[in-house]
Amino acid sequence: MNSSINLLCTRERLGEIVTQLRAVNLPEGEIAGDTFTPPDGCVPATGWETFSYQFSTLGAELWTETKTVAASAASALPSLAIYVLVILASMFIYRAIKTRLTPTRDFASLKTVTFGDESAVRSDFPASVLSIILIFIIWGSFTGSALIPGFLHLPAPYVGESSFTYTLDDGDGNRDQAEVFIRVIAADAMPSDMVFDEGNGLARNDGAEIGVYLSDIIVWDGNDDVKRRADGARIVAINGEEFDYDFGNDEVRQATPTFNLDFARVTITDRGSINVVPDQGWQMQPLYLPAPEVVWNRFIEIAKYGYQNVYLTVHLGFSLFRVIVGFILGAAVGIPLGYAMGLSNWFRGWFDPIVEFMRPVPPLALIPLVIIWFGIGEVGKIFLLFLAALWIMAIAARSGVSGVRITKVHAAYSLGASRWQILRHVIIPNSLPEIFTGARVAMGVCWGTVVAAELVAAEEGIGKMITTASKFQNTDIILLGVIIIGLVGFGIDMLMRWAERSLVPWKGKG
Amino acid sequence: MTGLSIDNLSMRFELPNGGHVQALEGVSLDLKEGELLSVLGPSGCGKTTLLNIVAGFLAQTDGKLVLNGHEIKGPDAERGMVFQAGALFEWMSVRDNVSFGPRMAGRKKADYMGNVDHLLEIVGLQDFKEKMVYELSGGMQQRVALARCLANDPDVILMDEPLGALDALTREKMQSLVLKLWKETGKTIILITHSVEEALLLGERLIVMAPRPGRIHKEYRLPFAELGVGADLREVKKHPDYASTREEILNMIWDMEEEIMGTAGDNE
Numbered sequence: 001m002n003s004s005i006n007l008l009c010t011r012e013r014l015g016e017i018v019t020q021l022r023a024v025n026l027p028e029g030e031i032a033g034d035t036f037t038p039p040d041g042c043v044p045a046t047g048w049e050t051f052s053y054q055f056s057t058l059g060a061e062l063w064t065e066t067k068t069v070a071a072s073a074a075s076a077l078p079s080l081a082i083y084v085l086v087i088l089a090s091m092f093i094y095r096a097i098k099t100r101l102t103p104t105r106d107f108a109s110l111k112t113v114t115f116g117d118e119s120a121v122r123s124d125f126p127a128s129v130l131s132i133i134l135i136f137i138i139w140g141s142f143t144g145s146a147l148i149p150g151f152l153h154l155p156a157p158y159v160g161e162s163s164f165t166y167t168l169d170d171g172d173g174n175r176d177q178a179e180v181f182i183r184v185i186a187a188d189a190m191p192s193d194m195v196f197d198e199g200n201g202l203a204r205n206d207g208a209e210i211g212v213y214l215s216d217i218i219v220w221d222g223n224d225d226v227k228r229r230a231d232g233a234r235i236v237a238i239n240g241e242e243f244d245y246d247f248g249n250d251e252v253r254q255a256t257p258t259f260n261l262d263f264a265r266v267t268i269t270d271r272g273s274i275n276v277v278p279d280q281g282w283q284m285q286p287l288y289l290p291a292p293e294v295v296w297n298r299f300i301e302i303a304k305y306g307y308q309n310v311y312l313t314v315h316l317g318f319s320l321f322r323v324i325v326g327f328i329l330g331a332a333v334g335i336p337l338g339y340a341m342g343l344s345n346w347f348r349g350w351f352d353p354i355v356e357f358m359r360p361v362p363p364l365a366l367i368p369l370v371i372i373w374f375g376i377g378e379v380g381k382i383f384l385l386f387l388a389a390l391w392i393m394a395i396a397a398r399s400g401v402s403g404v405r406i407t408k409v410h411a412a413y414s415l416g417a418s419r420w421q422i423l424r425h426v427i428i429p430n431s432l433p434e435i436f437t438g439a440r441v442a443m444g445v446c447w448g449t450v451v452a453a454e455l456v457a458a459e460e461g462i463g464k465m466i467t468t469a470s471k472f473q474n475t476d477i478i479l480l481g482v483i484i485i486g487l488v489g490f491g492i493d494m495l496m497r498w499a500e501r502s503l504v505p506w507k508g509k510g
Numbered sequence: 511m512t513g514l515s516i517d518n519l520s521m522r523f524e525l526p527n528g529g530h531v532q533a534l535e536g537v538s539l540d541l542k543e544g545e546l547l548s549v550l551g552p553s554g555c556g557k558t559t560l561l562n563i564v565a566g567f568l569a570q571t572d573g574k575l576v577l578n579g580h581e582i583k584g585p586d587a588e589r590g591m592v593f594q595a596g597a598l599f600e601w602m603s604v605r606d607n608v609s610f611g612p613r614m615a616g617r618k619k620a621d622y623m624g625n626v627d628h629l630l631e632i633v634g635l636q637d638f639k640e641k642m643v644y645e646l647s648g649g650m651q652q653r654v655a656l657a658r659c660l661a662n663d664p665d666v667i668l669m670d671e672p673l674g675a676l677d678a679l680t681r682e683k684m685q686s687l688v689l690k691l692w693k694e695t696g697k698t699i700i701l702i703t704h705s706v707e708e709a710l711l712l713g714e715r716l717i718v719m720a721p722r723p724g725r726i727h728k729e730y731r732l733p734f735a736e737l738g739v740g741a742d743l744r745e746v747k748k749h750p751d752y753a754s755t756r757e758e759i760l761n762m763i764w765d766m767e768e769e770i771m772g773t774a775g776d777n778e
Contacts, residue, residue, distance in 0.1 A: 411597040415611040416587025429601040509644035
């Protein structure tokens, strides 16, 4: 049998003594503490040391992570503060305008105690509208969207033609100036050859075409008479601005010569080449965040022609099919199970441990197991959704039965109803509101689970569409998928609420 | 033999800590058909336990209950119950609530609908038949509960503080209604109440129960219920015996409450 041993190894790193815990496989035939000799600086660790070092390294790692997260969160604080300021400012402006225009004296406006009065707090519709508009404005201004006016755009990346000059020294003190023509082209523009006059003299003009958000290194001596390596030629100035740099000397730490031109940042590399980084502005690259209209056009395109040979309706249809079938199966088993648990001691005792154990296990944690058991076909995913809905529905039905007031049951008995009639006419209708609440939760969980399951393994489905898109860096489709998932989830919830209102109008009125 | 006979009824609850509560001890009572009995007593005297045993929701530990010649075992349509509140089925309309008993008995709709409509008219809800019960006020809901109980034509009606959750004015109207229904239907009624006035006004017979163990302390036969049928209940209260009987019973219950508080104090 191949066995392992934990070693505590001490070594010096950067003048500091560092102790590390290492798990080592024992070579075959060797026995720890007998024939196996640990490497230099290592001693076998006792059980206690093993655990104390595991926890101390874990603690150190988590502390590092905590600092990283805290730094990220802190860097987001200014933006968050600005957002809150916008909310407050718009609130005060809106209220000022509203009170000026429509000084109402309805019941709510006459309440002096509103802070803490839950009934006085309602969702302000204009606030919701503004909030959504602001999201699109932020989205548009960071992407330079054509949907919003140009003055709201953040500075765009530089696109166009420009030039700068460099001054060359041939190593013997002879200097000449030449021009570098830069053309920055948009991402969707066709590359073309740069045509320019090379001029003459010691230094000749250069040119480069650079895609937006990219940079380029100008090898300026490619067409010059004197070369960097062979002749010791070097650049001494950009746009006439001289700088001092000892090329090839890596003994001392030198500041990279940097020139902030109006259209680009130009640096001189350690080897003497010119690195041109055109101005990238404040906007986000389409790769990270496509503009709203791009996503919309993608939506139209995908709705018409599909994505990767699968129509959007098919993606969406498969996802909804899984959710609905999984939910119906879960409800079909879960509701009777819940009733049995609510009506019989034996069933309650039998299923309590199972339900209470399975309920906190997120269905997502079961995905690997389900794939191993059922493969990536429909059965596995529907089984997963069945499980997701089952426990929620069982618990909802159980509490619906437990929630029936005993006076109702007594009343039904003394009106001559049989057990079956009480189940049919009292217990089931009384538990319906609870079951509907459970169904709403279950549908939400199922929808989330189906997307996650499709991310892992599926042929089609809205989650699968996102995974495929992410492989091709089609950020617009990923974003589109997220929006569709959100809208469909919202739609499902609205539908369930509507069904609840129309089917169990007596909810909460018993 | 018709009527309800309660013979030496005892009820003893075992507690999980090994002790026990003697909720009722040696309660005996004979109720003739058509009698209206009101039951008074301080909290914890076993009134509700007694009613639940008669209804068949609890099994007595000792004694015998006989109704119309057969022993009571479990709930049955022959003993209808009206609860304080919350016993209506809010997923049904007023009419469906009232017709619940006949429907469960499997009777034909044509046979019972006339009676149901008639009862709804008696309790003054003929315009609310199609409403859901949660759309009605508390007093109206109790009228539905009364009509629902009567629609089943029980031999005995058990009322567990049926008017306890109503405001004073509604309560007075409902007391008149209970008397009217009692007279018109000739049902045997047992009514439990906290209110001495209500017990006096509605009880043709009145028993005062005492706690620890729950037992019958004193029984009265009163003329007020008979006088109150179809009359103004406030006039009945001017009867020469009314005030004195009320004071007597109030003092009796007051002394019992004092005693409970006293012994409770001793235990501590």
